[in-house]
Amino acid sequence: QITLKESGPTLVKPTQTLTLTCTFSGFSLSTSGVGVGWIRQPPGKALEWLALIYWNDDKRYSPSLKSRLTITKDTSKNQVVLTMTNMDPVDTATYYCAHTVDYGEPFDYWGQGTLVTVSS
Amino acid sequence: EIVLTQSPGTLSLSPGERATLSCRASQSVSSSYLAWYQQKPGQAPRLLIYGASSRATGIPDRFSGSGSGTDFTLTISRLEPEDFAVYYCQQYGSPTWTFGQGTKVEIK
Numbered sequence: 239q240i241t242l243k244e245s246g247p248t249l250v251k252p253t254q255t256l257t258l259t260c261t262f263s264g265f266s267l268s269t270s271g272v273g274v275g276w277i278r279q280p281p282g283k284a285l286e287w288l289a290l291i292y293w294n295d296d297k298r299y300s301p302s303l304k305s306r307l308t309i310t311k312d313t314s315k316n317q318v319v320l321t322m323t324n325m326d327p328v329d330t331a332t333y334y335c336a337h338t339v340d341y342g343e344p345f346d347y348w349g350q351g352t353l354v355t356v357s358s
Numbered sequence: 359e360i361v362l363t364q365s366p367g368t369l370s371l372s373p374g375e376r377a378t379l380s381c382r383a384s385q386s387v388s389s390s391y392l393a394w395y396q397q398k399p400g401q402a403p404r405l406l407i408y409g410a411s412s413r414a415t416g417i418p419d420r421f422s423g424s425g426s427g428t429d430f431t432l433t434i435s436r437l438e439p440e441d442f443a444v445y446y447c448q449q450y451g452s453p454t455w456t457f458g459q460g461t462k463v464e465i466k
Contacts, residue, residue, distance in 0.1 A: 275455070285395075285403065285446055285457040298453055301359050334402055344393035344450050346414065348402035 240264035242349035260318040260335030271340030274318040278331040325356045362458035370466040377434040379461045381447035386427045391451030394432045398443045
């Protein structure tokens with residue numbers, strides 16, 4: 239079955255760079271159409287779509303955060319990495335990664351999420 | 359970027375009642391690429407509806423979606439105790455995806 243799990247620091251300081259890793263199983267990012275995305279949710283607030291990478295290395299970013307985000311994949315390790323630069327306390331959120339089976343399909347499997355707090 | 363506006367912000371209903379949630383897009387959603395998710399406290403979102411009206415695997419038939427273009431609706435025909443949660447719409451038809459701000463369905 240498909241599973242995803244996020245990992246990374248729970249606490250980062252303002253101005254630092256956040257690096258999060260999504261490790262997955264049950265599918266391959268070398269399979270045509272497959273994608274993995276990142277979504278975040280500040281405490282008590284709504285979901286915010288951040289980025290998405292497809293099997294063919296097609297990358298999409300939220301326009302409002304594009305300058306700060308980089309998404310990459312390591313197919314051999316079954317991992318997707320998201321980096322976010324210049325972290326600020328407003329970036330405190332639970333960060334989720336999620337799977338999409340193809341272009342024109344939504345996120346059907348989600349990780350459990352990881353809470354990242356930005357504080358000095 | 360397509361902005362999704364959900365209404366109402368909170369819906370107070372009793373078990374057994376019908377819930378109607380709205381999602382309005384700032385521009386037409388391509389090919390009805392509109393999904394609905396349910397989220398309970400401390401949990402990741404769960405996909406309910408995709409393609410505006412198709413139920414995801416294992417989703418009870420009391421959940422239904424409708425709409426096209428810029429106006430979409432999620433209907434829960436008879437609320438069960440486990441349906442009280444926050445619901446989000448999401449469009450995935452443009453190169454950059456977006457979520458609505460959510461509707462909380464609470465017990466009256």
